[in-house]
Structures are given as C-alpha cells and as structure tokens.
Amino acid sequence: MITAHVAKKGIPRKRIKNCFRFLIGDLTYKPVDEAEDQYNVDLVRRIAQGDQVAFALFYDRFSPVLYGMAFRMMNNRGDAEDVLQESMAYIWRKAHAFDSSRRSAFAWVAMIVRNKAIDKLRARRRGERLQERVKGSSDLSSDRDDTSALEPLFREQRGRVRSALSQISPDQREALELSYFSGLTHEEIAAQLGTPLGTVKARIRRGVLRLRQLFQREV
Amino acid sequence: MIDETKQQAxxxxxxxELSSADAAAFEKELGQDEELRQFTKELTDDIASMGLAASPINPRPELFSRIQKTLGLSNRTKITTLSFLPWALAACLAIACLILGLNNLRTRNLVAQLRQRDVLAHLQIASLQAQVDAYARASAIIVWNPQRQQGLLRLSSVTAPEAGHDYQLWIIDPAHKTPVSAGVVTVGKEGVASVEFRPVQPVTSAAGFAVSIEKAGGSSAPEGQIVLAGR
Known part of the structure; x- marks a missing residue:
C-alpha cells in the first residue's frame, strides 16, 4: 500500500522494492538495477550529443572497473591505460551507435574494453606471459583495489559475480575465464588445455548458462 | 525454447568467436526471432558482468586529460569547475543571507535606538509649585508623554485631604475651554503618592498641570481650591 502510494508520486516501484529489500538485509539485492542502467543509458545518450560533462561523469563512474578489467587482461599498466584510452575514445565517437534494446550500458562498455584488450593481446602474441597469467588467472579472492575505487557502485555486484563464478565447476570456470580475459580463441584454449574444441565450447556454454541461472535465482 | 545449437551460437x-559471415547471419536471425533476441541480450549482460570479477583499480589521474587531449576536448578541470557551480552558488547565497541577516539586525537596533531617543526628546517634565502656604513643603513632579497620552505624577510631603474630599490632577490645554481631568490622586499615610495617569480627553498641548481639592470621587471641572500648579 505504501509502495503503491509512493509509486503514484513518481518513484519507480522496483526501486522502492529494492530499498525495502536492502533495508531488510537482502544481500541478493542488485545495486545496478534497471533504474541504474537507465541512468547509464542517459549518460551514453548525452555523450552521443557531445556532452563533455556526461563523458567526464561516465569516466568517473566506470573507469575503475574498466581499468581493472583491462589490467587483468593485459597484466601491464601501460597497456591497460592504452586499452582504456582507446575504449573511451571509441565510446565518445560511437555512443550514437549504442542500442539499449540489445544490451545494458555496462555490457556495452565492458565488451568494448574486452574487445580492445583482445585486439592488443592478439597483436602482440605474448605467449609466455599469457601462459603465466592463465595459471594465475583465478584471482577471485583478490581485492587489489576494492577499497580505493572511486566508485563503490559495483562492489556488491562484483561480490555477486565472484560468488556465482565460485559456484560453477572448475573446468567450466577455467574455460570461461580464459575465453573472457585471456584473448585466446576457443581453438587456442582447446590447444592450451589439450582438450577437444567441442568440449571447450560446451564447457563455456554450460558455464555461461549456469551463471545465468545463478543470477536469475538471486534476482 | 532456445535449442542448444542456438545457445551455442x-x-x-x-x-x-563467429566468423563475419556467421555473425551477420546470426544478427539477421536476431532480427526475426524475438525470443532469441531477448535471450542473447540477457546472456550478453550476464557475460559482460564477468568483467566485474576483476578487481577495480583507479587509473592515474592524468589519464583522462590524455584521453581528452586525444579527442580534442576541453580540459577536464573546466568541467569539474562547472560541476561545482551549483555548490559555489549555494555558498554565495548562504554568505549573502548571513550578511543581510546581520545588516537587518543592525538596522533594527538602530531603529530601536532612534525610537528611544525620539521618545525621550518628546517627554515633558513639570515641577508643580505650592499655591497655598499649607503646601509650601510639598513636592510634585510630573513626567508627561504627549505621544502616548499618559504620564506619571509623584507627590510627596502632602497631607491627606479632609474627609469627603480628594486630590484631583488637571491638565491645562489651550485647545479645551476648561482643564482636562487626569483623575483622582490618592495620598498614602506617609503623604506620598505615585500615580500613572491618563486624561479623560485627548490633550493637544499640555501648557500646565494643576492639583486641586475636589469632592470625593472628583469633578468634571475644577471647583475646589488649587493647591499645586506648574508647567
């Protein structure tokens, strides 16, 4: 009744519900919900119109997460900065091409960073360094800079993702992480692991579907 | 229901992982199959969220300036300054309110002082003299405020009048034919009286004051003996 009353005043019902869930200590509450995504989408639209303030806000909001991603993939500060720089330049120039019906704003920028990093990784082909990173890639418990991040927005969601990753089978997780972070193709992963390509693909697919299932269960 | 082949695709x-041709074919399929489109959208968000598994790291502060320079954008400092503009305006407004408030307080104090000074400037003080020997030792002082049409009479060394009589105070005003009564004055056993008075009619100009002995309860016009008078 209260939510209905407040909803009439213009506050989204879902956000009110989320507030109640947060108040009662429901840890599965997603910090980046639809309202959050709508804000991000609005920022991207403003960027598409050449709004530099929106671009700066967007950078402040996402750069710790995106730089963290780039660093994990490149394992090198300079390269990670190059990736973030190229990604932000791409976002500035291509913001008009963003389609919110196909993905969330975060998914859009995360995949841009991933693709830029993969381009760099594949261009350099630093096989030995990759090998080392692959061995140590499962740093799910690592908290390199969680507390110093400018924007704690994603902290809870990060915990949720790590928790979900820890619940899928080790071989699926290994294949998924290699696919996402290492820049290796599925064929290269198969060769790396000495496993048939079909098996690698199946592990990745099942791992993704299992992640999806875990996310949906939480929501 | 999305089958396994489509899920894998x-x-x-x-x-x-798809070749350009396969990716184009899949996108075409997305345009025709709403369920597959929705499935792919959700899966994209889920896969992208894996990026959050990496620990966040703050990039060096100068990186954004480098990005801006590459894109030919204005310096970020200006943007930051603009973002603080509302706070700066709020601070200016608060300071302005404080100054205006202090100024208002000072003005009020000044007005109060001027009013006080104005009241004192208009006060009229009169000392009444005995008109008969029996009241030679009597003392009578009157403070009259013409704006408020009220005054204070202080009598001392005055004996109480005979039984059936009262002292009565009068104000002489040229605007009235007869003195205006300011009420009966009761003297205590010590021969002292301190009375606040108001005239029964408005007084334009108090040219003088007088105290007479009237019948008990007072008269509308002076009929008895005037014992004290002055201006």
Missing part, C-alpha cells in the same frame, strides 16, 4: 556471437 549466441555464446560464440557474444564472445566474438
């Missing part, structure tokens, strides 16, 4: 598409 969606995963491969999102992770960039």
């Amino acid at each position: 969606a995963v491969d598409y999102i992770l960039g």
Whole structure:
C-alpha cells in the first residue's frame, strides 16, 4: 500500500522494492538495477550529443572497473591505460551507435574494453606471459583495489559475480575465464588445455548458462 | 525454447568467436526471432558482468586529460569547475543571507535606538509649585508623554485631604475651554503618592498641570481650591 502510494508520486516501484529489500538485509539485492542502467543509458545518450560533462561523469563512474578489467587482461599498466584510452575514445565517437534494446550500458562498455584488450593481446602474441597469467588467472579472492575505487557502485555486484563464478565447476570456470580475459580463441584454449574444441565450447556454454541461472535465482 | 545449437551460437556471437559471415547471419536471425533476441541480450549482460570479477583499480589521474587531449576536448578541470557551480552558488547565497541577516539586525537596533531617543526628546517634565502656604513643603513632579497620552505624577510631603474630599490632577490645554481631568490622586499615610495617569480627553498641548481639592470621587471641572500648579 505504501509502495503503491509512493509509486503514484513518481518513484519507480522496483526501486522502492529494492530499498525495502536492502533495508531488510537482502544481500541478493542488485545495486545496478534497471533504474541504474537507465541512468547509464542517459549518460551514453548525452555523450552521443557531445556532452563533455556526461563523458567526464561516465569516466568517473566506470573507469575503475574498466581499468581493472583491462589490467587483468593485459597484466601491464601501460597497456591497460592504452586499452582504456582507446575504449573511451571509441565510446565518445560511437555512443550514437549504442542500442539499449540489445544490451545494458555496462555490457556495452565492458565488451568494448574486452574487445580492445583482445585486439592488443592478439597483436602482440605474448605467449609466455599469457601462459603465466592463465595459471594465475583465478584471482577471485583478490581485492587489489576494492577499497580505493572511486566508485563503490559495483562492489556488491562484483561480490555477486565472484560468488556465482565460485559456484560453477572448475573446468567450466577455467574455460570461461580464459575465453573472457585471456584473448585466446576457443581453438587456442582447446590447444592450451589439450582438450577437444567441442568440449571447450560446451564447457563455456554450460558455464555461461549456469551463471545465468545463478543470477536469475538471486534476482 | 532456445535449442542448444542456438545457445551455442549466441555464446560464440557474444564472445566474438563467429566468423563475419556467421555473425551477420546470426544478427539477421536476431532480427526475426524475438525470443532469441531477448535471450542473447540477457546472456550478453550476464557475460559482460564477468568483467566485474576483476578487481577495480583507479587509473592515474592524468589519464583522462590524455584521453581528452586525444579527442580534442576541453580540459577536464573546466568541467569539474562547472560541476561545482551549483555548490559555489549555494555558498554565495548562504554568505549573502548571513550578511543581510546581520545588516537587518543592525538596522533594527538602530531603529530601536532612534525610537528611544525620539521618545525621550518628546517627554515633558513639570515641577508643580505650592499655591497655598499649607503646601509650601510639598513636592510634585510630573513626567508627561504627549505621544502616548499618559504620564506619571509623584507627590510627596502632602497631607491627606479632609474627609469627603480628594486630590484631583488637571491638565491645562489651550485647545479645551476648561482643564482636562487626569483623575483622582490618592495620598498614602506617609503623604506620598505615585500615580500613572491618563486624561479623560485627548490633550493637544499640555501648557500646565494643576492639583486641586475636589469632592470625593472628583469633578468634571475644577471647583475646589488649587493647591499645586506648574508647567
């Protein structure tokens, strides 16, 4: 009744519900919900119109997460900065091409960073360094800079993702992480692991579907 | 229901594993199959969220300036300054309110002082003299405020009048034919009286004051003996 009353005043019902869930200590509450995504989408639209303030806000909001991603993939500060720089330049120039019906704003920028990093990784082909990173890639418990991040927005969601990753089978997780972070193709992963390509693909697919299932269960 | 083949195609598409031709074919299929489109959208968000598993790291502060320079954008400092503009305006407004408030307080104090000074400037003080020998030792002082039409009479060394009589105070005003009564004055056993008075009619100009002995309860016009008078 209260939510209905407040909803009439213009506050989204879902956000009110989320507030109640947060108040009662429901840890599965997603910090980046639809309202959050709508804000991000609005920022991207403003960027598409050449709004530099929106671009700066967007950078402040996402750069710790995106730089963290780039660093994990490149394992090198300079390269990670190059990736973030190229990604932000791409976002500035291509913001008009963003389609919110196909993905969330975060998914859009995360995949841009991933693709830029993969381009760099594949261009350099630093096989030995990759090998080392692959061995140590499962740093799910690592908290390199969680507390110093400018924007704690994603902290809870990060915990949720790590928790979900820890619940899928080790071989699926290994294949998924290699696919996402290492820049290796599925064929290269198969060769790396000495496993048939079909098996690698199946592990990745099942791992993704299992992640999806875990996310949906939480929501 | 999305079958396994399509699920695999969606995963491969999102992770960039499809060839250009296969990716184009899959996108065409997305345009025709709403269920597959929705499935792929959700899967994209889920896969992308894996990026959050990496620990966040703050990039060096100068990186954004480098990005801006590459894109030919204005310096970020200006943007930051603009973002603080509302706070700066709020601070200016608060300071202005404080100054105006202090100024208002000072003005009020000044007005109060001027009013006080004005009241004192208009006060009229009169000392009444005995008109008969029996009241030679008597003392009578009157403070009259013409704006408020009220005054204070202080009598001392005055004996109480005979039984059936009262002292009565009068104000002489040229605007009235007869003195205006300011009420009966009761003297205590010590021969002292301190009375606040108001005239029964408005007084334009108090040219003088007088105290007479009237019948008990007072008269509308002076009929008895005037014992004290002055201006």
